[in-house]
Amino acid sequence: xxxxxxxxxxxxxxxxxxxxxxxxxxxxxxxxxxxxxxxxxxxxxxxxxxxxxxxxxxxxxxxxxxxxxxxxxxxxxxxxxxxxxxxxxxxxxxxxxxxxxxxxxxxxxxxxxxxxxxxxxxxxxxxxxxxxxxxxxxxxxxxxxxxxxxxxxxxxxxxxxx
Ligand code: HEM
Numbered sequence: 001x002x003x004x005x006x007x008x009x010x011x012x013x014x015x016x017x018x019x020x021x022x023x024x025x026x027x028x029x030x031x032x033x034x035x036x037x038x039x040x041x042x043x044x045x046x047x048x049x050x051x052x053x054x055x056x057x058x059x060x061x062x063x064x065x066x067x068x069x070x071x072x073x074x075x076x077x078x079x080x081x082x083x084x085x086x087x088x089x090x091x092x093x094x095x096x097x098x099x100x101x102x103x104x105x106x107x108x109x110x111x112x113x114x115x116x117x118x119x120x121x122x123x124x125x126x127x128x129x130x131x132x133x134x135x136x137x138x139x140x141x142x143x144x145x146x147x148x149x150x151x152x153x154x155x156x157x158x159x160x161x162x
Pocket of ligand 1: 051052053055056057058079080083084107110111114116117120121124
């Protein structure tokens with residue numbers, strides 16, 4: 001029986017150290033303050049890391065200031081930010097763990113197909129955390145909860161990218 005349980009974990013993949021309900025609540029309540037700043041978040045990421053902007057066919061080689069208010073920019077920003085909203089909404093519940101794993105694993109595989117590197121995902125994380133620090137009430141407990149959430153997400157993304 002134990003063998004089949006381990007096998008099942010290997011097949012569907014797993015998040016080794018899921019967020020506690022308290023950590024998930026801290027991530028959710030801080031995310032609620034910024035989740036509608038979609039274009040602002042993508043702008044901050046592109047501004048800090050132009051190599052990320054250069055991967056987007058619609059924005060590569062264009063002046064960030066001239067694209068940031070366009071409908072195309074808003075559409076892309078909403079796609080990316082909504083992904084976080086979806087995963088964060090599912091977090092903190094054991095019953096949702098395999099759904100989260102599958103979503104994030106697919107994200108990694110889709111980005112691998114686009115030639116996005118682990119280093120670029122690292123840059124994205126740095127820019128996102130800097131944005132959060134500047135826009136939400138950021139104490140040690142919030143920082144630790146986000147760090148745990150992003151460690152979990154990135155372990156799955158990096159496995160899919162490898
Ligand atoms: C955790 C970080 C990230 C998240 C949550 C995320 C999320 C998404 C989502 C939801 C999409 C649209 C669905 C799809 O086509 O797969 C997308 C598309 C895309 N992402 Fe990401 N992404 C992340 C990091 C990155 C990074 C670091 C890069 C580049 C260096 C990147 C480049 C792209 C590109 C080029 C597209 C396609 C855009 C197009 O359709 O023209 N993403 N991303």
